[in-house]
Amino acid sequence: MSIAIDPTMMPNAFRHGDNENLPESAKHLIERRGELLAPAYRLFYKRPIEFVRGEGCWLYAVDGTCYLDAYNNVAGVGHANPVVVAAVANQLATLNTHTRYLDGIVLDYAERLLATFPPDLGRVMFTCTGSEANDLGLRVAQAHTGARGVIVTANAYHGVTEATAAASPALGPYRGACDHIRVVRPPLSSSDADGSARFVEEMRGAIASLQRDGHGVAAFLCDTIFSTDGVLPSLPGLTEAIDLVRAAGGLYFADEVQAGFGRVGSAFWGFARHQLVPDMVSMGKPMGNGYPVAALVARPSVLETFSRNNRYFNTFGGSSVAAAAAMATLGEIQSDGFLDRVDRTGAYLQEGLNGLRQHHRTIKDVRGTGLSVGVEIASGTSSASERAERIVNFLADHRVLISATGPQANVLKIRPPLVFGAEQVDLLISTLDQALKAIE
Amino acid sequence: MSIAIDPTMMPNAFRHGDNENLPESAKHLIERRGELLAPAYRLFYKRPIEFVRGEGCWLYAVDGTCYLDAYNNVAGVGHANPVVVAAVANQLATLNTHTRYLDGIVLDYAERLLATFPPDLGRVMFTCTGSEANDLGLRVAQAHTGARGVIVTANAYHGVTEATAAASPALGPYRGACDHIRVVRPPLSSSDADGSARFVEEMRGAIASLQRDGHGVAAFLCDTIFSTDGVLPSLPGLTEAIDLVRAAGGLYFADEVQAGFGRVGSAFWGFARHQLVPDMVSMGKPMGNGYPVAALVARPSVLETFSRNNRYFNTFGGSSVAAAAAMATLGEIQSDGFLDRVDRTGAYLQEGLNGLRQHHRTIKDVRGTGLSVGVEIASGTSSASERAERIVNFLADHRVLISATGPQANVLKIRPPLVFGAEQVDLLISTLDQALKAIE
Numbered sequence: 001m002s003i004a005i006d007p008t009m010m011p012n013a014f015r016h017g018d019n020e021n022l023p024e025s026a027k028h029l030i031e032r033r034g035e036l037l038a039p040a041y042r043l044f045y046k047r048p049i050e051f052v053r054g055e056g057c058w059l060y061a062v063d064g065t066c067y068l069d070a071y072n073n074v075a076g077v078g079h080a081n082p083v084v085v086a087a088v089a090n091q092l093a094t095l096n097t098h099t100r101y102l103d104g105i106v107l108d109y110a111e112r113l114l115a116t117f118p119p120d121l122g123r124v125m126f127t128c129t130g131s132e133a134n135d136l137g138l139r140v141a142q143a144h145t146g147a148r149g150v151i152v153t154a155n156a157y158h159g160v161t162e163a164t165a166a167a168s169p170a171l172g173p174y175r176g177a178c179d180h181i182r183v184v185r186p187p188l189s190s191s192d193a194d195g196s197a198r199f200v201e202e203m204r205g206a207i208a209s210l211q212r213d214g215h216g217v218a219a220f221l222c223d224t225i226f227s228t229d230g231v232l233p234s235l236p237g238l239t240e241a242i243d244l245v246r247a248a249g250g251l252y253f254a255d256e257v258q259a260g261f262g263r264v265g266s267a268f269w270g271f272a273r274h275q276l277v278p279d280m281v282s283m284g285k286p287m288g289n290g291y292p293v294a295a296l297v298a299r300p301s302v303l304e305t306f307s308r309n310n311r312y313f314n315t316f317g318g319s320s321v322a323a324a325a326a327m328a329t330l331g332e333i334q335s336d337g338f339l340d341r342v343d344r345t346g347a348y349l350q351e352g353l354n355g356l357r358q359h360h361r362t363i364k365d366v367r368g369t370g371l372s373v374g375v376e377i378a379s380g381t382s383s384a385s386e387r388a389e390r391i392v393n394f395l396a397d398h399r400v401l402i403s404a405t406g407p408q409a410n411v412l413k414i415r416p417p418l419v420f421g422a423e424q425v426d427l428l429i430s431t432l433d434q435a436l437k438a439i440e
Numbered sequence: 441m442s443i444a445i446d447p448t449m450m451p452n453a454f455r456h457g458d459n460e461n462l463p464e465s466a467k468h469l470i471e472r473r474g475e476l477l478a479p480a481y482r483l484f485y486k487r488p489i490e491f492v493r494g495e496g497c498w499l500y501a502v503d504g505t506c507y508l509d510a511y512n513n514v515a516g517v518g519h520a521n522p523v524v525v526a527a528v529a530n531q532l533a534t535l536n537t538h539t540r541y542l543d544g545i546v547l548d549y550a551e552r553l554l555a556t557f558p559p560d561l562g563r564v565m566f567t568c569t570g571s572e573a574n575d576l577g578l579r580v581a582q583a584h585t586g587a588r589g590v591i592v593t594a595n596a597y598h599g600v601t602e603a604t605a606a607a608s609p610a611l612g613p614y615r616g617a618c619d620h621i622r623v624v625r626p627p628l629s630s631s632d633a634d635g636s637a638r639f640v641e642e643m644r645g646a647i648a649s650l651q652r653d654g655h656g657v658a659a660f661l662c663d664t665i666f667s668t669d670g671v672l673p674s675l676p677g678l679t680e681a682i683d684l685v686r687a688a689g690g691l692y693f694a695d696e697v698q699a700g701f702g703r704v705g706s707a708f709w710g711f712a713r714h715q716l717v718p719d720m721v722s723m724g725k726p727m728g729n730g731y732p733v734a735a736l737v738a739r740p741s742v743l744e745t746f747s748r749n750n751r752y753f754n755t756f757g758g759s760s761v762a763a764a765a766a767m768a769t770l771g772e773i774q775s776d777g778f779l780d781r782v783d784r785t786g787a788y789l790q791e792g793l794n795g796l797r798q799h800h801r802t803i804k805d806v807r808g809t810g811l812s813v814g815v816e817i818a819s820g821t822s823s824a825s826e827r828a829e830r831i832v833n834f835l836a837d838h839r840v841l842i843s844a845t846g847p848q849a850n851v852l853k854i855r856p857p858l859v860f861g862a863e864q865v866d867l868l869i870s871t872l873d874q875a876l877k878a879i880e
Contacts, residue, residue, distance in 0.1 A: 040752035050542035089529035102490035162603035174749030292756035309614030312480035316732035
């Protein structure tokens with residue numbers, strides 16, 4: 001399915017050795033990275049950028065230029081959000097302990113977080129990263145079901161621990177032992193009419209295969225905006241596929257690291273858009289607006305076997321400062337009008353992109369929800385992925401940050417801080433218009 | 441080996457339902473924890489404590505009382521250290537991006553961190569937690585050696601991800617699939633004269649067993665102060681055992697999450713005390729004085745295969761703020777006289793404990809290095825673990841925090857913030873003297 005030849009490559013990666021048109025300062029930093037960090041690290045863009053300051057949806061480079069950030073989803077309530085900065089600074093100066101002492105702060109946050117979920121999802125466990133939350137969730141699912149098999153989508157990314165990398169086909173063929181992992185292909189595009197039926201059929205096959213091989217079905221782990229699968233806001237067969245998983249004894253485990261905390265707008269969680277109630281939900285990235293905090297939320301019954309056989313402690317997970325950061329971030333997201341604005345800005349963004357599509361055959365499809373939008377690029381004189389890469393780099397050269405995704409790396413990934421507004425959309429659209437003209 | 445009947449139990453855990461002598465506010469918080477968090481969470485002490493403020497080596501409870509913290513190793517340079525708080529607050533208000541952009545801060549820190557290692561250990565990868573660093577290190581070791589087997593000590597703890605929990609016998613029998621894990625028993629005590637020879641013999645057996653079962657030897661993962669194995673500062677067979685691992689193609693992977701960053705005094709790293717040079721080193725807990733940051737440091741050659749086959753990204757690992765927190769923390773640790781004071785205070789602490797040992801037969805052994813000290817408790821009319829638990833709780837009731845460790849849970853674990861001084865030692869010793877009198 002994947003066109004990637006080099007398994008370590010990723011969409012929009014800087015190619016090492018490709019140093020020609022870089023300023024001396026960038027060359028120097030790239031050289032230092034080579035001397036200090038493992039070679040497994042990757043940079044974005046043909047001309048990697050050094051940032052020195054962030055504010056709202058703007059990032060300032062070392063040369064004084066200002067970039068519109070239409071990519072970074074961690075700083076959901078804005079780079080250097082002053083409310084979150086103050087909450088972290090105050091709590092750090094006061095107390096930062098862990099869950100083996102009594103602490104009202106983490107409980108206040110747990111209560112407020114759980115109130116955003118359907119009532120069945122009644123318990124939370126705190127981790128530091130989405131990888132840890134997915135890793136823990138898989139352990140919980142395996143304890144609960146007695147099965148080991150995990151089903152994921154064909155270009156899914158769920159983390160970097162041994163267990164979650166194995167469940168991340170996007171990382172390539174050398175991601176570890178994955179005998180117990182099966183993949184199902186979501187539709188490749190809005191125009192892939194048969195995609196939903198095929199998806200359900202592949203789910204049936206994946207379940208049968210796991211059962212035949214003695215793994216059984218522990219969980220279907222799935223990001224409901226399918227962000228690395230090319231951004232798919234709608235998948236008609238999803239409910240049917242999840243019913244099949246549950247009938248086989250498996251859990252529906254929603255990975256909301258990408259979709260959660262208002263990324264999809266006023267629905268708040270990605271699964272909520274589909275009228276689904278998962279058995280477990282993982283979350284992370286934007287949860288503390290950059291402070292490392294993540295979590296697993298689950299039905300109490302699902303946690304029983306794991307909790308009977310295991311104790312759980314995560315030094316930094318659910319610390320006083322993590323809870324304060326997450327509380328301040330959630331307060332911002334739930335402030336008056338914030339999520340309505342995400343809905344409005346997202347709709348305005350898709351309107352603008354569809355407008356471009358009228359004039360540029362390079363755009364094959366525009367899809368998304370809230371402020372998670374994918375723009376599928378058609379092939380032309382060069383391949384779709386090459387064209388997507390040229391657009392992404394044109395935008396970066398013109399001070400707008402996005403990236404590319406999907407199994408063919410031909411989907412522009414637009415996923416700005418949620419404080420993005422109409423003015424920023426206008427700037428993004430006009431710069432993208434120039435990019436499309438330049439590559440045609 | 442372990443006396444634990446309930447696999448979810450841990451030394452010094454609060455027993456749920458044991459609410460009798462608790463203040464109403466504690467009862468209420470415990471009830472809320474039950475309603476909000478997974479039951480896998482554990483509290484410390486018979487009377488769990490709610491803290492509201494920390495400063496240096498002091499923690500202040502909600503009732504206004506002040507506790508001497510002789511246990512928490514995360515706040516190495518002191519609770520609410522103002523230099524670290526300011527560094528985090530300033531960087532958060534300025535910029536917090538990740539390793540896919542160029543960033544001088546993380547490279548400056550990497551350089552300063554690597555300078556604390558032998559020159560062979562020349563590359564770093566950043567994670568958020570020690571669990572993630574150990575998990576990544578095992579992936580790297582398995583890629584490098586082509587083997588899967590991992591050897592750990594009999595009561596080791598290395599993390600909570602699927603891969604690291606499997607390598608953590610301290611977590612009990614339900615920690616997941618561990619066919620590829622073998623354990624070796626370090627000496628149980630300074631008085632265990634045959635312990636070192638047995639340790640080497642068991643290492644030979646573990647290697648042979650992994651080879652026979654087709655796993656091969658990827659790594660011996662080991663904390664060189666053996667903190668959960670009962671605190672063992674000296675193990676004469678260690679070098680010989682590591683030679684055996686290397687002869688079998690495996691790596692020596694030093695887990696410095698407990699021992700690192702000056703915990704052992706001016707040696708700085710636990711392995712350095714043994715004149716060993718590991719192939720890989722993991723670190724975490726005190727690295728950012730409570731800000732979540734951790735890392736894996738390795739020989740460049742060890743990282744080659746992993747890096748050829750995998751790209752690596754950790755959203756929060758090596759972010760600008762993580763680097764700023766770690767840099768400020770390292771600056772404090774490397775400030776004039778800081779580590780000498782750890783050596784001095786540690787020696788004074790052991791002197792005081794040995795003084796108590798002259799008068800109390802309850803103390804069987806005192807051992808440690810720097811500010812990581814274990815006090816082995818002898819059995820008396822009750823078991824050693826019960827007596828240790830009574831001492832730990834007597835101390836907590838008298839406003840001094842320590843805990844217990846070891847396969848028999850009979851070793852007092854004393855591991856204060858590194859800003860501990862002679863006055864604090866005096867208070868700890870005099871309170872422990874009272875505790876020993878009370879339980880005799």
